[in-house]
Amino acid sequence: MELPSPLLNALGGVLLTILVVRLFAFTSNLWRYRSLMRRLSKMGKPMHAHSTFLGHLLSAKTASEELPPGAHSSYILDRMAKNLDGEYGPEAYYFDSYPVTTPLLVVRDPYLANQVTNHSWTSAEKPSNLTSWFEPISGYGGINLFTQNGQEWKNDHNLFLPFFSNSNLDAAMPSVVEQIQIFRGILRKQAQKGGIFRLEPLVLSLMNDIIGRVVFNAELGNQTTGSHPLSDTMLRQLGLKFYANNVMDNLGRLNPFRAFNLWNNSRLLNKHIGAQISKRLDEFRNSKARHEQAPFRSVLDQALEEYYSQLSRKPSDPLDKDFIVTLCSQLRLFFFAGYDSTSSALVTCCYMLSKHPEVLAKLRAEHDEVFGRNIAACPDKISENPSILNSLPYTLAVIKETLRLFPPASGIRTGCKDLILKGRSGTEYPTEGCAVQLGHYSIHRNPSIWPRPLEFLPERFLVGPDHELYPQKGAWRTFEYGVRNCTGQALVFKEVKAFLAIISREFDFQECYDEVYAGEKIDLTTVYNEKAYLVEHGSAHPRGELPCRVTLSGYVPGETR
Numbered sequence: 001m002e003l004p005s006p007l008l009n010a011l012g013g014v015l016l017t018i019l020v021v022r023l024f025a026f027t028s029n030l031w032r033y034r035s036l037m038r039r040l041s042k043m044g045k046p047m048h049a050h051s052t053f054l055g056h057l058l059s060a061k062t063a064s065e066e067l068p069p070g071a072h073s074s075y076i077l078d079r080m081a082k083n084l085d086g087e088y089g090p091e092a093y094y095f096d097s098y099p100v101t102t103p104l105l106v107v108r109d110p111y112l113a114n115q116v117t118n119h120s121w122t123s124a125e126k127p128s129n130l131t132s133w134f135e136p137i138s139g140y141g142g143i144n145l146f147t148q149n150g151q152e153w154k155n156d157h158n159l160f161l162p163f164f165s166n167s168n169l170d171a172a173m174p175s176v177v178e179q180i181q182i183f184r185g186i187l188r189k190q191a192q193k194g195g196i197f198r199l200e201p202l203v204l205s206l207m208n209d210i211i212g213r214v215v216f217n218a219e220l221g222n223q224t225t226g227s228h229p230l231s232d233t234m235l236r237q238l239g240l241k242f243y244a245n246n247v248m249d250n251l252g253r254l255n256p257f258r259a260f261n262l263w264n265n266s267r268l269l270n271k272h273i274g275a276q277i278s279k280r281l282d283e284f285r286n287s288k289a290r291h292e293q294a295p296f297r298s299v300l301d302q303a304l305e306e307y308y309s310q311l312s313r314k315p316s317d318p319l320d321k322d323f324i325v326t327l328c329s330q331l332r333l334f335f336f337a338g339y340d341s342t343s344s345a346l347v348t349c350c351y352m353l354s355k356h357p358e359v360l361a362k363l364r365a366e367h368d369e370v371f372g373r374n375i376a377a378c379p380d381k382i383s384e385n386p387s388i389l390n391s392l393p394y395t396l397a398v399i400k401e402t403l404r405l406f407p408p409a410s411g412i413r414t415g416c417k418d419l420i421l422k423g424r425s426g427t428e429y430p431t432e433g434c435a436v437q438l439g440h441y442s443i444h445r446n447p448s449i450w451p452r453p454l455e456f457l458p459e460r461f462l463v464g465p466d467h468e469l470y471p472q473k474g475a476w477r478t479f480e481y482g483v484r485n486c487t488g489q490a491l492v493f494k495e496v497k498a499f500l501a502i503i504s505r506e507f508d509f510q511e512c513y514d515e516v517y518a519g520e521k522i523d524l525t526t527v528y529n530e531k532a533y534l535v536e537h538g539s540a541h542p543r544g545e546l547p548c549r550v551t552l553s554g555y556v557p558g559e560t561r
Contacts, residue, residue: 068524068543074440104435107421122419126414136237139328300327400478401461415436506555507552513531516544
């Protein structure tokens with residue numbers, strides 16, 4: 001079938017117009033950003049040699065080639081700094097990466113980072129280019145709490161904030177514990193087999209099931225039945241997104257077939273989420289008719305509660321179509337954020353405990369003291385009294401020290417004209433026209449900030465201000481600070497504490513990188529000789545999904561005090 005010539009001409013005209021508009025926007029931005037960098041360079045601001053056409057992309061390419069395969073972008077930014085100035089590098093530097101991203105001011109010192117998150121405007125403003133990055137995750141045309149700004153963000157933030165009350169999170173813990181117990185059973189089977197397996201896929205299934213309960217109040221059954229349509233579609237979406245946006249494969253985003261697959265799968269994902277919304281809406285209405293209120297409300301349940309509490313809405317009123325679009329987008333974001341970075345934290349905790357038996361011994365001693373000698377009774381104690389997790393200061397210190405060395409992400413804000421950062425020596429860093437990247441990886445390993453920065457020392461978070469290990473203000477930034485800090489950090493800490501409490505006394509992990517990658521020559525010196533260096537896949541994850549063995553520890557608890 002041939003298209004009529006007028007239609008072909010019209011279609012060609014539309015495509016040409018789109019091409020011209022995009023070319024104009026690209027040229028305009030290129031001139032603007034390159035001019036900004038040239039001006040800053042003439043002012044003597046720290047940056048690599050700058051190219052009119054490529055900015056600092058060649059310097060980034062050089063840094064990436066000095067790193068092991070697949071190393072996370074945090075390593076690239078860290079390596080660029082070290083290539084720029086001395087053993088550690090400057091406290092901040094400029095990086096012109098357009099058209100990959102807008103220019104960055106990469107901050108590597110908490111003294112500067114605190115100025116960013118204390119600023120009245122920048123602390124609350126996320127860069128506009130984040131929208132396109134998150135679009136496949138939150139939905140095309142959708143919005144999410146990571147990228148929203150201004151009153152729109154405040155409205156949606158307030159919509160979901162009640163979910164994160166301590167009482168509601170405690171009420172969620174029995175469901176969390178139930179899923180961890182299933183995971184424990186899977187580990188027991190792996191211990192019986194005795195072979196090498198990859199820990200991360202099992203942990204991802206665990207967190208997938210936990211986040212299904214937390215976000216949708218739904219049983220996804222990934223650990224038991226192996227799949228669920230909602231999980232399968234969400235994971236397919238993330239797989240398409242992160243394959244297309246691999247750091248070394250940015251041109252993949254231009255593939256029209258991949259773009260179509262992302263759009264089509266996104267449509268199916270919204271269909272599955274819509275079914276969950278309908279299901280919980282029916283339950284909400286039935287509960288109101290029975291005058292009942294469940295002790296725990298999922299993110300979705302809480303959003304429905306808040307929606308119907310406004311504007312004198314009745315439970316029988318239909319949901320507004322715009323609200324459904326917003327709700328779908330936000331639920332998709334919560335699903336991704338809730339399981340991805342937490343999974344990384346769980347895996348790296350197991351890895352670090354396997355490397356540091358002295359820390360594991362102290363952790364187990366604390367669990368003996370708090371939960372008693374009967375290891376099997378620990379899950380019930382947590383479910384019956386979730387506040388018992390607040391009695392684990394050493395466990396919390398282990399988690400924070402793990403996240404210091406293996407931060408899942410970094411922070412980013414939008415610079416502005418009236419925010420000029422001032423370094424410890426008085427150096428000034430204008431932020432107008434730049435996104436300000438708060439480099440968690442570099443800040444957390446800064447030797448001028450952290451004594452013995454490469455050592456795994458949970459005691460850092462237990463000593464007093466007079467101790468040499470005591471962290472400086474704002475030095476630990478995993479969940480960031482200011483009005484846009486991570487709302488879900490309390491939930492993450494509860495989940496990881498419960499996980500460690502239930503599994504750490506029963507199992508021993510042994511990493512198996514040397515066996516799995518035998519004969520493969522990789523220079524690890526540029527990643528601090530870390531076998532489980534972080535790679536890019538959503539949030540940062542350990543290389544190779546952490547190949548390991550697990551055995552029953554045979555640990556016998558000591559007497560409780």
